[in-house]
Amino acid sequence: MAKWQQRFRSLLIEHFSLPSDVILEMPRITIIGHIHFYIENHQGLVTYSENELKLKINKGYVQIIGTSFVLKMMLPKEIMLEGKIAEVKFLID
Template sequence: MAKWQQRLRTLLTEQFSLPSDIILEMPRITVIGNIHIYIENHQGLAVYSENELKLKTNNGYVQIRGTSFVLKMMLPKEILLEGTISEVKFLGN
């Protein structure tokens, strides 16, 4: 993404009080304890196994590691994952 586009999005977010996760195309992650994780605004599934979930985002990837993973819901822009979550990591492009 061009730097001017990033600056424009930041300006819109600040000046008009718009939600930054939508304007900046960032993922919204909700974690409940270490057993549920709900992720919105992703761009697709890159890796899924019983121990790892990796999602493409606008700025790289979100990687979740743990055990006994089960995809409870998967929509084009949303995922609900259950299992024992031990790590959530942001990886660059």
């Protein structure tokens, strides 16, 4: 990314109080215990099964491993997963 783009994004974050996760196109992840996983700002579903969820994010993938997975909500940029979560991995390109 060009230096001017980084400076512009910093300016937007600092002076206009815009959320950094939105400006930087980073995912916002909320995990409740080991049973709920909620993500915003993902770029698409790659893999879904009873034991794995893998989503494309800005600089790679996020992979959730566990058992008894059920998608409770799926919108274009948001997903809520329920099940027994064992691992959350960031796979960077």
